[in-house]
Amino acid sequence: xxxxxxGLKVIPGASGIQKMAELSTVEQAAVVHAFSEIDQDLDVLxxxxxxxxxxxxxxxxxxxxxxxxxxxxxxxxxTDAYAFIKLLNRxxxxxxxxxxxxxxxxxxxxxxxxxxxxxxTDAYLDVALQYEGMVPYDEYLRxxxxxxxxxxxxxxxxxASLALKTIAGKIEQWPLKAQAGGYIEFFIERxxxxxxxxxxx
Numbered sequence: 001x002x003x004x005x006x007g008l009k010v011i012p013g014a015s016g017i018q019k020m021a022e023l024s025t026v027e028q029a030a031v032v033h034a035f036s037e038i039d040q041d042l043d044v045l046x047x048x049x050x051x052x053x054x055x056x057x058x059x060x061x062x063x064x065x066x067x068x069x070x071x072x073x074x075x076x077x078x079t080d081a082y083a084f085i086k087l088l089n090r091x092x093x094x095x096x097x098x099x100x101x102x103x104x105x106x107x108x109x110x111x112x113x114x115x116x117x118x119x120x121t122d123a124y125l126d127v128a129l130q131y132e133g134m135v136p137y138d139e140y141l142r143x144x145x146x147x148x149x150x151x152x153x154x155x156x157x158x159x160a161s162l163a164l165k166t167i168a169g170k171i172e173q174w175p176l177k178a179q180a181g182g183y184i185e186f187f188i189e190r191x192x193x194x195x196x197x198x199x200x201x
Contacts, residue, residue: 001038004150005149005150005153006150006152006153009040009042023056025055025059028055028056028059028060029059029184031060032060032063032184032185032186033184035186036186044171045186047060047061047063047064047186049061051080052080052084053083053084053087057084058087058088058092061084061088062088062092062094062185063184063185063186064185064186065176065185065186066098066174067088067094067096067097067098068097068098068099068100068132069081069084069085069097069098069099069100069117069129070099070100070102071099071100071101071102071113071117072101072102072103072104072113073101073103073104073109073113078113078116078117078120081099081117082117082120082121085097085121085125085127085129086124086125089125089126089127090125094127095126095127095128096127096128096130097127097128097129097130098129098130098131098132099114099117099129099130099131099132100132100133100134100135100167101113101114101131101133101134101135102134102135103135103136103137104134104135104136104137105136105137106136107134109134110133110134110136111131111134113134114129114131117129132167132170132171133163133166133167133170134163135160135163135164135167136159136160136163138151138158138159138160140154140155140158140159140160140161141155141158141160143155151164152164152165
């Protein structure tokens with residue numbers, strides 16, 4: 001666990017280690033339990049999974065109390081998003097998903113992208129998608145990546161930073177789930193035991 005700007009703690013994923021991409025179901029459950037044993041107070045646990053529908057991605061997504069789908073205006077991105085939602089809905093009964101439009105040119109393009117996705121899910125799946133906003137294409141975001149600095153720290157007034165702040169404000173207002181969903185979940189035991197809003201995933 002590494003200290004990051006803004007009071008964040010980061011546990012980076014392993015890069016280029018094949019074993020980490022092939023964890024068994026038992027090993028994945030052990031990772032989820034390990035997070036619940038962290039003895040520090042955390043406000044939010046954000047799990048950033050890889051794209052696709054591999055077993056580890058699906059199991060880690062199911063261990064979260066909320067699922068956010070990040071999609072950009074490209075056919076492959078929309079196809080991957082739909083496939084992921086379809087799998088979680090049909091195989092595991094999940095029906096509520098949040099959506100963020102990424103790398104769009106305008107507010108209107110972000111809303112249009114969301115409507116493209118909902119048009120397909122409404123036609124073929126029994127799910128509810130909730131639009132949480134968009135992150136615009138921003139040259140300053142690329143510059144922040146080159147500087148290896150979070151965009152909110154490097155360029156706090158740029159369009160991408162302002163959009164991220166707006167989305168974070170909306171997420172902060174989400175109600176905390178009061179009970180487990182029937183599957184192993186990050187921090188759910190502590191949330192139920194202490195009844196505290198300090199723990200949310």
